Amino acid sequence: MKFFVDTADTAEIRDLSETGLLDGVTTNPSLVKKSGRDFFEVIREIAALVPGPVSAETVATDHETMLAEGRKLAKLADNIAVKVPLTVDGLKTCKALTAEGVMVNVTLCFSATQALLAAKAGATFVSPFVGRLDDISSDGMELIADIKTIFGHYDFTTEILVASVRHPVHVLEAARIGADVATVPPQILRKLFQHPLTDRGLEAFLRDWRETGQSIL
Numbered sequence: 001m002k003f004f005v006d007t008a009d010t011a012e013i014r015d016l017s018e019t020g021l022l023d024g025v026t027t028n029p030s031l032v033k034k035s036g037r038d039f040f041e042v043i044r045e046i047a048a049l050v051p052g053p054v055s056a057e058t059v060a061t062d063h064e065t066m067l068a069e070g071r072k073l074a075k076l077a078d079n080i081a082v083k084v085p086l087t088v089d090g091l092k093t094c095k096a097l098t099a100e101g102v103m104v105n106v107t108l109c110f111s112a113t114q115a116l117l118a119a120k121a122g123a124t125f126v127s128p129f130v131g132r133l134d135d136i137s138s139d140g141m142e143l144i145a146d147i148k149t150i151f152g153h154y155d156f157t158t159e160i161l162v163a164s165v166r167h168p169v170h171v172l173e174a175a176r177i178g179a180d181v182a183t184v185p186p187q188i189l190r191k192l193f194q195h196p197l198t199d200r201g202l203e204a205f206l207r208d209w210r211e212t213g214q215s216i217l
């Protein structure tokens with residue numbers, strides 16, 4: 001499974017990319033606002049930091065304008081994935097940009113039928129928002145499982161990009177289901193590395209090693 005980080009905070013992206021385990025970045029208008037930075041400047045910086053797909057979202061709602069925005073965003077860097085909403089106009093734009101060789105991430109997906117339409121539109125990624133479904137007592141991970149089952153019957157190339165991740169168990173369940181990508185907020189991504197027994201075990205190993213009085217270097 002690929003790990004994307006869900007942020008427009010370049011300091012966080014730089015730090016996490018140094019692990020060598022970061023496969024891409026997703027942003028959205030809310031994350032760009034949170035960064036407090038110029039949109040084009042921060043997207044260019046992120047795309048230079050991480051070689052994998054960097055999602056930059058359109059903000060128009062009509063196909064013609066969304067297409068113009070998408071073409072402009074795609075020119076910012078070779079690894080830009082243009083984000084469009086899962087609407088009729090968004091899927092029209094997805095189809096047109098895909099035909100031009102542009103990566104497209106169809107976002108704000110909340111049903112398996114929406115995901116099916118995104119795949120038919122040739123999306124590179126479809127982003128079901130699991131956390132926002134959980135927030136309204138719907139089962140976000142059940143949607144991921146449904147989409148995985150449906151996609152398995154056809155030769156779609158669209159990758160399932162699990163988004164709106166709220167905690168490590170979302171990542172665990174996404175991996176169990178076989179989702180292609182999880183885009184994870186930085187603070188949650190860091191939690192994936194951590195376990196108290198690892199900390200405790202390492203402490204004991206190093207204490208015992210110190211008592212040998214030896215060194216490796």
Ligand code: G3P
Pocket residue numbers: 006026027028129131132163164165183
């Ligand atoms: O990439 C989509 C993600 O940022 C949405 O997350 O927490 O606003 O539902 P959230």
